[in-house]
Amino acid sequence: MYIYSMGHYFPENILDNSFFDRLDIESSAGWIKDRVGIETRRSVLTQEQVMDLRHGRTTREQLKAAGAIESIASMCEKSWQVAKARSTDVKDPIDTVIGGTSIPDDDIPSNGCVISNRIGLEQVRAFDVNSACSTFVVQCHVMRGLVASGMTKEGAIFCAERYTTRIDYSDRRNSILFGDGAIAALVSSKNRPGSLKLIDSLVESSPSGWEHIHLPDGKFFHQNGAQVQKFAITKTIAAAQDILIRNQLKTSDAHWFIGHQANYRMLTSAMEKMGVPSSRHLYNVTDLGNQGAAGAPSVLSQNWDRYKTGDYIVVAVVGAGLTWGSLLLQKQ
Ligand SMILES: CC(C)(COP(=O)(O)OP(=O)(O)OC[C@H]1O[C@@H](n2cnc3c(N)ncnc32)[C@H](O)[C@@H]1OP(=O)(O)O)[C@@H](O)C(=O)NCCC(=O)NCCS
Structure with a gap:
């Protein structure tokens, strides 16, 4: 199996360490830099929305109902566009799509199906592989088996995460750790140049x-x-x-x-x-x-x-x- 192109997408909203100082949870920018090494993260939420979550002025469910949380399919579509723009060789029809996330929009259906629909793929076997932070390696492991068996000729793998929407912002230990992002990987049984x-x-x-x-x-x-x-x-x-x-x-x-x-x-x-x-x-x-x-x-x-x-x-x-x-x- 060959990965012949990849794309990534990070939401625009930036949460830097000084923002957590302002959350009034006794977080220290110095502690974060020293112990975790993180300086900034991106979020599908604005600083104002995070502040509202912290002070109980809104909930994740309310933000979701108002359409304020970018969907998994939207994030994946943006990384897919980067991957496609990077490769001159996305010609053969994709037959297999594997989605993966720890934080889905809905329990049913699989993200693989929703992502495929969003990017206009119809004749595909689309499904999810979820192994939390190990997901991408497991997706590649599964795709490798499908390619080796001859069942998959051309495939796409997607991971998208929005942990910043599932954090207790009154908890200084966990709230400072996460950021949101998405990737697409285009894979093939064929060895294209630069794969x-x-x-x-x-x-x-x-x-x-x-x-x-x-x-x-x-x-x-x-x-x-x-x-x-x-x-x-x-x-x-x-x-x-x-x-x-x-x-x-x-x-x-x-x-x-x-x-x-x-x-x-x-x-x-x-x-x-x-x-x-x-x-x-x-x-x-x-x-x-x-x-x-x-x-x-x-x-x-x-x-x-x-x-x-x-x-x-x-x-x-x-x-x-x-x-x-x-x-x-x-x-x-
Ligand atoms: C989560 C992690 C960063 C915490 O670091 P740690 O050195 O273990 O720190 P602790 O949680 O023991 O906290 C030590 C002290 O720092 C404090 N602290 C935690 N976050 C803080 C912050 N943002 N600002 C200031 N102090 C903070 C704690 O409250 C604690 O103080 P206390 O003893 O008075 O309660 C670290 O354990 C880690 O990275 N673990 C691995 C995570 C991982 O790999 N996960 C993989 C799956 S996602």
């Missing part, structure tokens, strides 16, 4: 840990931060190293590393432990916060023009479930 070849994919889970990261129906995001941080560092390293080892590669053979964009300090700690120099570490969490499933693939998309023929790229993610996984890609 990223998916050489290998790895998907693992430890279901006994599912309660550590939880977004209960109708409630707010919750995680056991310190415990999850240990898991995240350990499994980022394991996922990256396992996929390299089973492909007879060393850490120094990989040109680019992309981890789950949850926390910059956590990422640099994992990279240092693996011996990855900062020049090979790609990230956007500092500017965009934790975008859940869209985080790591949005980094992959933002850096699309940097990869040179032969470069190996390792994408290692961790997420709720608990889940972790990785992709080994090579620029053609």
Whole structure:
């Protein structure tokens, strides 16, 4: 399977660390920068709407009913347009669409179907794969199987996240972590020039840990931060190293590393432990916060023009479930 184009989209509204100072929750911009490394995030909500949520002047349901929350399909359409504009080769009909999000608009139908309809695809098998922050790696793993079996010739993968709409803005611990974003990845069984070849994919889970990261129906995001941080560092390293080892590669053979964009300090700690120099570490969490499933693939998309023929790229993610996984890609 080859990824031959990618696109990303981030909403315009910016929430910087000083905005959280004004929420009156004893948040400290210095603490955030020091402990999490995030400086800004994007949101489908304006600062005024977040302020209203914080002070109980509105609810997510009211904002949604008023059409104030951008839909998953709209976000995906914008990333799809970027991916299409980047490729001169979107000619063959797409036969498979995999959507993915932790925060859907509706429980039924699948986002894959709504996104396909929005971008005008009809003769497709459209469905969702949801593995929280690990979603993109799992989507690629599933698509890889469909392509290898011959069932899929041309496909599209979408991730869109809006965690900023499911946060308790009176909680300084969790409210400062998240940003919204979306990605599209166009995939093919054919090797088009400049594609990223998916050489290998790895998907693992430890279901006994599912309660550590939880977004209960109708409630707010919750995680056991310190415990999850240990898991995240350990499994980022394991996922990256396992996929390299089973492909007879060393850490120094990989040109680019992309981890789950949850926390910059956590990422640099994992990279240092693996011996990855900062020049090979790609990230956007500092500017965009934790975008859940869209985080790591949005980094992959933002850096699309940097990869040179032969470069190996390792994408290692961790997420709720608990889940972790990785992709080994090579620029053609
Ligand atoms: C969430 C996370 C940033 C919290 O960092 P931490 O160092 O564990 O910090 P803690 O939550 O223990 O908080 C330490 C102190 O800082 C305080 N604090 C938290 N947020 C703060 C903020 N915005 N401003 C000021 N102080 C803050 C806490 O209230 C706590 O103070 P207290 O002991 O007086 O209650 C960190 O644990 C993390 O990144 N975990 C991994 C997340 C992850 O990978 N998730 C993946 C799935 S999405």
